Amino acid sequence: MFSDAVSSSPLLQNLNPEQLAAVTLPATHALILAGAGSGKTRVLTTRIAWLLQNGYVSPGGILAVTFTNKAAKEMLTRLSSMLPINVRGMWIGTFHGLCNRFLRAHYKLANLPSTFQILDTQDQLSAIKRLCKQFGIDDERFPPKDLMRFIAGCKEDGLRAKDVPAHDENSRKKVEIYDLYEQQCQREGVVDFGELMLRSYELLRDNAPIREHYQRRFRHILIDEFQDTNKLQYAWIKMLAGQGADAMESMPGGSVVAVGDDDQSIYAFRGARVGNMADFVREFNVTHQIKLERNYRSFGNILDSANALISHNTQRLGKNLSTEAGPGEPVRVYESASDFAEAQWFVDEVRQLVRDGTERKEIALLYRSNAQSRVMESALFNASIPYRVYGGLRFFERAEIKHALAYLRLLDNPHDDTSFMRVVNFPPRGIGARTIEQLQDISNASGCSLHDGVSAVPGKAGANLGAFVAKLDVMREQTAGCTLREIIELVLKHSGLEEHYKTDKDGQDRLENLAELVNAAEAFVSQEGFGRDAVALPVDELGVNLSQSPASQGLDMSAAVLDKPSPEQLAPDLETGETLSPLVAFLTHAALESGDNQAQAGQDAVQLMTVHSSKGLEFDCVFITGLEDGIFPHENALNDAGGIEEERRLMYVAITRARKRLYLSHSQTRMLHGQTRYNLKSRFFDELPESALKWITPRNRGFASGLGSGSGNWSGASNSGSGGARGDWAGSGFHSKSGNAERFASPPVPAQKSAPSHGLKSGMKVFHAKFGEGKVQMLEGTGDDARAQINFTRHGVKWLALSVAKLTVI
DNA sequence: TCTTGTCCGGTTTTT
DNA sequence: CCGGACAAGA
Numbered sequence: 001m002f003s004d005a006v007s008s009s010p011l012l013q014n015l016n017p018e019q020l021a022a023v024t025l026p027a028t029h030a031l032i033l034a035g036a037g038s039g040k041t042r043v044l045t046t047r048i049a050w051l052l053q054n055g056y057v058s059p060g061g062i063l064a065v066t067f068t069n070k071a072a073k074e075m076l077t078r079l080s081s082m083l084p085i086n087v088r089g090m091w092i093g094t095f096h097g098l099c100n101r102f103l104r105a106h107y108k109l110a111n112l113p114s115t116f117q118i119l120d121t122q123d124q125l126s127a128i129k130r131l132c133k134q135f136g137i138d139d140e141r142f143p144p145k146d147l148m149r150f151i152a153g154c155k156e157d158g159l160r161a162k163d164v165p166a167h168d169e170n171s172r173k174k175v176e177i178y179d180l181y182e183q184q185c186q187r188e189g190v191v192d193f194g195e196l197m198l199r200s201y202e203l204l205r206d207n208a209p210i211r212e213h214y215q216r217r218f219r220h221i222l223i224d225e226f227q228d229t230n231k232l233q234y235a236w237i238k239m240l241a242g243q244g245a246d247a248m249e250s251m252p253g254g255s256v257v258a259v260g261d262d263d264q265s266i267y268a269f270r271g272a273r274v275g276n277m278a279d280f281v282r283e284f285n286v287t288h289q290i291k292l293e294r295n296y297r298s299f300g301n302i303l304d305s306a307n308a309l310i311s312h313n314t315q316r317l318g319k320n321l322s323t324e325a326g327p328g329e330p331v332r333v334y335e336s337a338s339d340f341a342e343a344q345w346f347v348d349e350v351r352q353l354v355r356d357g358t359e360r361k362e363i364a365l366l367y368r369s370n371a372q373s374r375v376m377e378s379a380l381f382n383a384s385i386p387y388r389v390y391g392g393l394r395f396f397e398r399a400e401i402k403h404a405l406a407y408l409r410l411l412d413n414p415h416d417d418t419s420f421m422r423v424v425n426f427p428p429r430g431i432g433a434r435t436i437e438q439l440q441d442i443s444n445a446s447g448c449s450l451h452d453g454v455s456a457v458p459g460k461a462g463a464n465l466g467a468f469v470a471k472l473d474v475m476r477e478q479t480a481g482c483t484l485r486e487i488i489e490l491v492l493k494h495s496g497l498e499e500h501y502k503t504d505k506d507g508q509d510r511l512e513n514l515a516e517l518v519n520a521a522e523a524f525v526s527q528e529g530f531g532r533d534a535v536a537l538p539v540d541e542l543g544v545n546l547s548q549s550p551a552s553q554g555l556d557m558s559a560a561v562l563d564k565p566s567p568e569q570l571a572p573d574l575e576t577g578e579t580l581s582p583l584v585a586f587l588t589h590a591a592l593e594s595g596d597n598q599a600q601a602g603q604d605a606v607q608l609m610t611v612h613s614s615k616g617l618e619f620d621c622v623f624i625t626g627l628e629d630g631i632f633p634h635e636n637a638l639n640d641a642g643g644i645e646e647e648r649r650l651m652y653v654a655i656t657r658a659r660k661r662l663y664l665s666h667s668q669t670r671m672l673h674g675q676t677r678y679n680l681k682s683r684f685f686d687e688l689p690e691s692a693l694k695w696i697t698p699r700n701r702g703f704a705s706g707l708g709s710g711s712g713n714w715s716g717a718s719n720s721g722s723g724g725a726r727g728d729w730a731g732s733g734f735h736s737k738s739g740n741a742e743r744f745a746s747p748p749v750p751a752q753k754s755a756p757s758h759g760l761k762s763g764m765k766v767f768h769a770k771f772g773e774g775k776v777q778m779l780e781g782t783g784d785d786a787r788a789q790i791n792f793t794r795h796g797v798k799w800l801a802l803s804v805a806k807l808t809v810i
Numbered sequence: 811t812c813t814t815g816t817c818c819g820g821t822t823t824t825t
Numbered sequence: 826c827c828g829g830a831c832a833a834g835a
Contacts (some may be wrong), residue, residue, distance in 0.1 A: 430811070
């Protein structure tokens with residue numbers, strides 16, 4: 001179908017046959033099942049470059065969507081290195097970034113003020129709290145966090161309050177609050193993340209000229225990480241592709257290419273629907289499906305482990321990764337006696353790896369939940385090994401930055417009550433809870449913003465408030481016509497933020513961050529041309545630099561011809577080129593890109609992160625720790641099959657991060673919520689191929705203890721052992737190399753032939769040194785793995801590993 | 811009004 | 826254990 005001239009293009013060199021097929025797909029709808037490490041991003045960007053280079057589409061005719069800013073940025077960078085084109089005007093970005101751009105261009109039709117601001121999760125929560133207070137909602141029955149989840153969930157499903165089915169009193173109330181929240185946001189001129197998507201969708205749905213314009217325009221739609229799309233995002237794509245229920249046409253000559261991996265779907269908890277992949281195939285009549293199963297990342301043993309594990313999932317599209325790299329090293333498995341011992345082992349291994357020439361940044365430590373990082377961090381810290389923890393507070397989420405941004409927002413929109421509340425008494429200026437309550441009552445009664453209610457507050461309180469508002473007004477006047485940098489510097493000074501942190505004894509870091517905010521703004525203005533990114537470009541600028549791509553070699557140009565928008569084809573004001581003020585653009589940027597969390601990004605440091613945040617990354621050496629039932633898989637997922645399958649996919653993601661060497665570890669005991677827990681090793685170990693594994697812990701560790709001795713009395717490694725290990729830790733760090741582990745190692749015990757006879761039966765009453773009296777509810781496993789679920793009178797239900805726990809039958 | 815102590819609760823995360 | 830959230834003193 002394609003000429004030699006095309007396939008010999010330098011763009012297409014070194015692609016394997018499947019990748020090449022994906023890159024050069026004809027203009028139809030297609031699903032690309034791209035396994036981990038199969039070169040997915042490369043395929044996506046190469047396809048875009050290929051389409052452009054051959055003139056099948058102009059830059060303006062492409063819509064490429066990703067989930068994270070990082071992925072979007074990478075796509076743009078790679079693209080500009082492949083082709084000499086100006087990527088600025090191209091619609092490549094995150095769902096939310098693109099929706100923002102769309103709404104900025106059509107703010108009037110979307111019924112938004114031109115300066116609408118975006119609420120991040122923090123802002124949204126405080127907006128909901130404020131609302132609950134105003135309407136006297138019982139926050140025991142309706143915790144604001146739950147309400148936020150509920151509202152976000154509704155929006156992810158594309159539901160307005162009126163569309164949400166409510167059968168009982170409870171859900172009716174929640175829907176009512178959702179509705180009130182919407183009204184509040186509208187009044188204040190703010191939108192949350194979900195609203196960006198939902199409102200874009202509704203505008204496309206309800207406005208035919210707009211819809212048809214964009215449907216004509218985007219000939220090639222590409223979506224990355226399709227398995228993570230939610231219901232609304234899928235509906236949005238359908239709408240743009242003319243597959244909506246009332247669509248006139250179904251983008252003839254156009255194409256939607258969805259790239260995803262159902263095995264890496266790990267975001268169901270936030271509304272992602274893997275089912276979108278199957279729906280896409282059905283609803284778009286997808287005829288071209290390509291599987292990318294050749295893995296260029298990991299050695300065989302690692303891939304075999306991943307394949308074997310994921311084969312235990314039932315709901316799969318089916319895919320098996322293969323490599324030509326050879327088996328490589330075995331997957332190393334380690335069992336420790338405590339989380340402290342695990343950390344010590346990790347530190348020792350890291351030291352060894354570094355000695356052998358591994359770069360620290362090529363070593364990643366993955367864990368299921370953030371709480372697990374602490375013990376690891378301490379161990380690394382004590383060993384003076386540089387490390388970097390991902391996750392946590394990001395730049396634009398820091399309190400001092402949020403304060404500064406709140407002042408800036410109030411300059412543009414004094415009715416932004418969320419921002420008003422945040423800084424009305426920060427730095428402290430004698431406006432207390434009582435005064436604010438008064439103001440809220442007045443504003444609520446007259447249905448105005450807090451800002452407008454100020455004048456009606458009597459007495460000294462009113463005077464204080466008045467002074468605050470006057471200060472804002474002065475700042476607004478003084479900053480008129482200033483550059484972004486000048487505006488921010490002036491606000492930092494006049495708001496008193498700078499002064500406040502100067503006198504605060506540990507305000508140095510915060511001052512530095514505020515200085516960094518000025519830098520960020522400066523960088524934003526110069527690099528981004530302040531927010532041309534955030535607004536739609538005029539239509540006639542869309543074909544920029546197309547002339548620089550080589551003309552197509554006598555190929556079918558119909559796609560390109562179709563795409564080229566002729567000015568008369570479009571209503572003149574469908575897309576506005578209206579420029580946003582630098583300040584609004586910067587505030588938008590701050591909300592949509594919360595900024596990197598760590599300044600020390602470039603350093604050669606060991607990388608610590610949750611499995612979730614490791615998605616999309618790869619490392620030479622990967623440690624997956626805390627592989628215990630209840631930790632990974634997480635206990636909240638143990639009770640339903642779907643939950644276990646998602647945990648298994650999570651494990652699959654974790655394993656496939658490793659290039660050369662993979663370590664798995666679990667611990668017999670672990671401190672959690674200030675208590676020592678006894679965990680069994682993760683059930684996922686049973687799903688890995690024994691031939692790919694190598695246990696580097698002597699397997700006779702732990703022991704069957706005196707079980708079945710008839711006395712009904714047996715001992716495990718003593719409970720106080722963990723206390724001892726902790727003492728060691730707190731006192732002298734990790735000096736004793738294997739000391740902790742040895743402490744737990746049990747004395748040799750004659751093999752117990754009659755393994756299961758630990759003498760316990762459900763219903764028995766037992767005594768535990770720490771938990772007191774309890775009743776055996778359930779028993780599982782044999783020998784080392786035997787465990788009992790015990791309902792303790794004073795401490796509730798617990799699972800105890802019988803090889804460790806000290807129990808007496810009473 | 812602002813600071814200090816007690817209580818509670820506690821996955822995963824991006825936008 | 827550890828942070829956030831609220832209730833009592835300066």
